[in-house]
Amino acid sequence: MNNNRRKFIKSSLSLGAMGMMLPSQITASVAKPEPNISTQILKPEVLFFDINETILDLEPLKKSVNTLLKSNDLGTLWFSTMLQYSFVTSLSNQYFDFGKIGVSALQMVADTNNINITEEQAQNVVKHILNLKPHPDVKEGLQLLKNAGYKMVSFTNSSNFGVQQQLKNASINEFFDDSISVEDFGKFKPDMNVYQWAARKMKTPNNKCLLVAAHGWDIAGALWADWQGAFLRRPGQTLFPLAPKPHFDKANLLELAQELVGLK
Known part of the structure; x- marks a missing residue:
């Protein structure tokens, strides 16, 4: 009986010590190993472009949401909720x-x-996502990349119909060699499988795919899928600190294009 009592006390003390551990210590004991993300910059075979907020300016749509909701800041909350x-x-x-x-x-x-x-009011506002204008740096940046011979693909969470209308209405569809919508896969970015599916679709190795995006979550998903990443610092956007650092971190597309055309 004394042996059993000693075992019980020893076990209780061990559990108590666990309870006094700092959260960081507990996390460290169960943390998964860091994935091996390559930081090497290779000349990409395909440039994949996120569209909403990266290429097209969402601010007018957010202002329309604010107008409907009679608010100054709910437009940003709406897109985050979306x-x-x-x-x-x-x-x-x-x-x-x-x-x-x-x-x-x-x-x-x-x-x-x-x-x-009403649902109709919401629909009337959201449909304006099809008529967004590109950021001022976009057309010049895309033209520079096209002149350099880069293969460029739109890669978006929007539907096939949606992205076709967006690119056409923004007068930038001629810059893209192909268009990929997650609609054909049935899951949204940043699911890792979506990036790997897109790479297979373009018959390109993961490490020769470069995602250009203005969202930290999108860049994180691409990097964890063994893609290269180029982050554009659009207003209000930032990187996810727990994700690997992207291969490129630029203020706009023109700056990125100027660096990409110099790669050998």
């Missing part, structure tokens, strides 16, 4: 059109702020 619930559907093995998620997200933001809007 992204959040696209991730939720992927994690739940579901898929809905990105535009429909946008309408639902707008209704949710309105509801949580005690603002009454």
